[in-house]
Amino acid sequence: MESIRGYTEPVTKLTAGDFESLVQLAWAEDMPNGDITTDSLFNENEQAKATLLSKDEGVLCGTAVIDSLLQRVENQVIYHAVLMDGSKLSKGSVIGELSGSLAMILKMERIMLNFLQYLSGIATNAYLVTQEYPNLVILDTRKTLPGYRKLAKYAVHTGGGWNHRLNLSEMAMLKDNHIAKAGSIQSAVSMVRKLHPTRKIELEIDGLAQLDEAISASPDIILLDNFSLTDTREAILKLRNVAPLIKIECSGGITPDKLKALSEFSAVGVSMGYLTHTVRFLDISLEIH
Template identity: 40%
Template structure:
């Protein structure tokens, strides 16, 4: 009984927390995403709970897309070189690039990235990134340090997604109990 209640409490807490985020960005066109920051062994359940709460799942694991992060850029020498190396080895794989400056956004777009993670950018920087991408078929995700207090403001910048690790790693549980009654 306790194990079942613990799992239901965890999943319900995640769904409830996600609903608050989804409600905060409703009407903007932005979608709330989870991250891979999940409890070992519970990823499918936690990601299901995010969907139940009105969010979407970003990735189930490292196998879904090629993710170019700062260490990859350092090893390759530039954002463009890192994207090129991925394209050479896996031409049909979606390429995501983590950007923390507008210059990296320009370089990633010019290199042909499919998806940009705009890490710890201000709302002004996010608006500028949206303008830089314009009508190109490149998805933009605000990530890093987002809070529910600024969710609407971030969504109003025009980004496609807000990714929120706290949905799965910091949601409060919903206190559930099971009481049997005679009869």
């Protein structure tokens, strides 16, 4: 497969604009009428320093959100980065330091941690899987929280995984309902290719009986959905002998415990919704001095 870790253009970076609407929603959700605790106890002039600290092992991701939050508090807080996205975290790692308005630090704390913990959790998921199975192409899916798609896929890429399509506009994926509408696999692939000749086409099949027709249709990728290990082995052998330019992908409720069986097949794509929908927040805290 290509050296670029993605079927389409991978999400290699985030900008403040990618966070802006989400930060705005999070701020309104958390403080629809201010922070009654902080506003009651602290005045605007009180200053403080705080350390962003990892209490867990993993991969850091999502630090771009801090810039969005600093703008939200009108730069009354300054952030000094110690570690960048992609850095390996251990217990006690200092991620960065904040200084400025104590009230504003307290108001932005939970929103900042929610983003960092969530995206670092995804990045850590991807890192652990790709490190254990370096011969497989570990792909994400579109099983992401609404509005968080680009962020989640960036986190997968940060952890070492591959990005599948970001959205429905980037490439075609033909499934059984599409094939039924077109009348055949060949017709479905031809119809898409005629209208979108530069777009990649992935074709999902659910049994060996469809393999020959799938190969003759010449999609860019053939997805073996819920194949048994025996059928997977047979399909991969045939594809590599007959159509070596067609990429191979496996899917169907794949979790890390199922990857060991697939790891005998080098350079095979494995799409895993697990990377983004089964996420444990990484333990990151903000210690205020």
